Amino acid sequence: MNYPNGKKSSSLVNRNKIKKTTTFSNRGMTLEEDINNTNMYYRTTNAAIIHKKPTPVQIVNVDYPKRSAAVIKEAYFKQASTTDYNGIYRGKYIDFEAKETKNKTSFPLSNVHEHQINHMRSVVEHEGICFILVRFASYNQTFFFPALKLFPYWDSQFNSGRKSIPYQDIKNNGIEVPVHYPAQVDYLKVIDQLYF
């Protein structure tokens, strides 16, 4: 097999040489997968009913072949107007967004969109339990950060404040989510602690 640099590869040598690059989407998958597994565990044990919403897609063109399933031939990703996860736990409405960052010193606010913030404000106003889960990939730590604590950081960026939340602030004002098997991101433990 030839690699773009023109050198022949030995799969054995290369396996050790290939730098394990964590792409953005892979990192996203990891936290997402952990949360999906956790939610499935919560549902199976009837602890909570929380699902990830499907990815919003604008469907433009669909093919309906005879005797087989419809095929979407052209579609585009749409920006989500809400957070990704919601459901019910102990009678309360639960609503959250999950974000992973490679950044070691802060969580860039560009990871969140304004309409998501607006949605979270509404949820808080309606007495839902609303938060973000922030994973710092480098430390393999995931923090529960209540929406109410997120809003001041969001707002201050428009008043010449910083465009990110320092890691230390998240560590001090958030709660690290415990990792249990099979609840790999056991955020209900944090909810128990904070809201009940």
Place this chain on the structure above:
Amino acid sequence: MNYPNGKKSSSLVNRNKIKKTTTFSNRGMTLEEDINNTNMYYRTTNAAIIHKKPTPVQIVNVDYPKRSAAVIKEAYFKQASTTDYNGIYRGKYIDFEAKETKNKTSFPLSNVHEHQINHMRSVVEHEGICFILVRFASYNQTFFFPALKLFPYWDSQFNSGRKSIPYQDIKNNGIEVPVHYPAQVDYLKVIDQLYF
């Protein structure tokens, strides 16, 4: 322009001739659109935060052209594992499914899937407000039918019971949803009446 039957069309003549066929998906759109408009009104007036979940799609192939948006080239519709709508109202978790039928005498249970029923059972168990909105297109009536009343009909079909809910049962045991402009399917009124 030539039509598949080989006859030339005159767009003017044809416009009048084309029978307005209401396809299944069109009918679905109508109730769906009414609910989407109602939910938007609820959100705008800050009465409730309820959204329709995106259509679940299995994405198989995505094209990433340079300098333009990613294009989904192959994808398939997946069956929803939950109901279509959820959110929060007066601090309570709201969860429902909306179905329209052309049938004049009954609502066929084939409109609902077993995993949706399972999901609704879990929501009820966790003290969410859970129901279906059933529109009888012929009468232009939309009924609020609590999930708890739906379950016995669902179960009885597997014990040689009927595979549909008679219109009269829905009329007698459900509540007709009032039509207000701009809340075209004003189901919060029914929730106020039943749960608060």
